Amino acid sequence: MKLIKILPIIVFGLFMSCGEDQDDSLQPSNPNLIIKLKFDPTQERLGNLGQPVSVGSGNAAQSPSINKMSANYIEFAPTATTALGTGEIIFNGEETTAGGNQAINFQNAIFAGDNETFLTIPLSDVSSGNYEWVRVSLAYQEGDIDVLANGQDIIGTLASFVGYNSYITSFDLNGSTINVNENKAQGFWAFEALGFTAQGQAPEGATTVPNPLSNTSPIPTGSCIVTGEFENGLTLTGNETQDITVTLSFSINNSFEWTEINADGKYEPEAGEQVVDMGLRGLIPSVSN
Structure with a gap:
């Protein structure tokens, strides 16, 4: 008699357990917004106004091989007239102020390489809406460049600090430690090749920062906020069940530019050729699920 009474309880418990499992499987997922970086040497080369430009007269340039990059700010803008800072700031x-004036804290920066994920945040943290533009404040880029030294073609690594202001204690460049311990304005760079290192500063205002919205939504002078337009826009409904990936494709088309002393198209620091521009040359954002 006890067995007969217990069996219905066991069956009922099993039914409830199965029901709970089914309910769990039907629970909505927690999708993320994933930001990835891409560096394209064939993408159009743009100037500060977002228009195609060629290399400056008397200069030469090359497309570096970017190893990693850091950004300090990402914003989605609904329209071309959305003022800087009034869109959806996602990062x-x-x-x-450790170095004096407000500056990017380079020591705690986030980095990513080509086709790597820079940022992942819950979509629930992003306001729903339609976004046509994205703004990215670039902070740092590191990549390989071709150099002519002592009559030989070698490959060196260039660290470019393109943010508005960067507080740097020290950093590693191909095994060489570069000590700074102060703020550095936009355009500070360091170079390493074959164990040799050098540092320098590009002229003020020389770093290219493409902004196709300069007439309707300008950016502060000295910042490195690159602006790009979504081809078909970015629409977030708030009901997404899958991750959404936004790939930020930056143009590195002849983005490393220097003054040419020997007209051979090769960067020759020994000849006194000076770095004048390290800014990325355009931004095209794309969306995928």
Whole structure:
């Protein structure tokens, strides 16, 4: 008699357990917004106004091979007239006054390489809406460049600090430690090749920052906020069940530019050729699920 009474309880318990499992499987997922970086040497080369431009007279340039990059700010803008800072800000990097004035805290920066993920955040943290533009404040890029030294073609690594202001204690460049311990304005760079290192500063205002919205939504002078347009827009409904990936494709088409002393198209620091521009040359964002 006890067995007969217990069996219905066991069957009922099994039914409830199965029902709970089914309910769990029907629970909505928690999708993310994934930001990936891409560096394209064939993408159109743009100037500050977002229009195609050629290499400056008396200069030469090459397309570096970018190893990693860091950004300090990402914003989605609904329209071409959305003022900077009034769109949907999805990322703000860490800043500090340790070096005096407000600056990007390079020591705590986030980095990513080509076709790598830079940022992942819950879509629930992003406001629903239609976005036509994206703004990205670039902070740092590191890549390989071709150099002519002592009559030989070698490959060196260039670290470019393109943010508005960067507080740097020290950093590693191909095994060489570069000590700074102060703020550095936009255009500071360091170079390493065959164990030899050098540092320099590009002229103020020389770093190209493409902004096709310069007439309707300008950016502050000295910033490195590159602006790009979604081909078909980005629409977030708030009901997404799958991850959404936004790939930020940056043009590195002849993005490393220098003053040409020997007209051979090769970067020759020994000849006194100076770095004048390290800015990325355009941004095309794309969306995928």
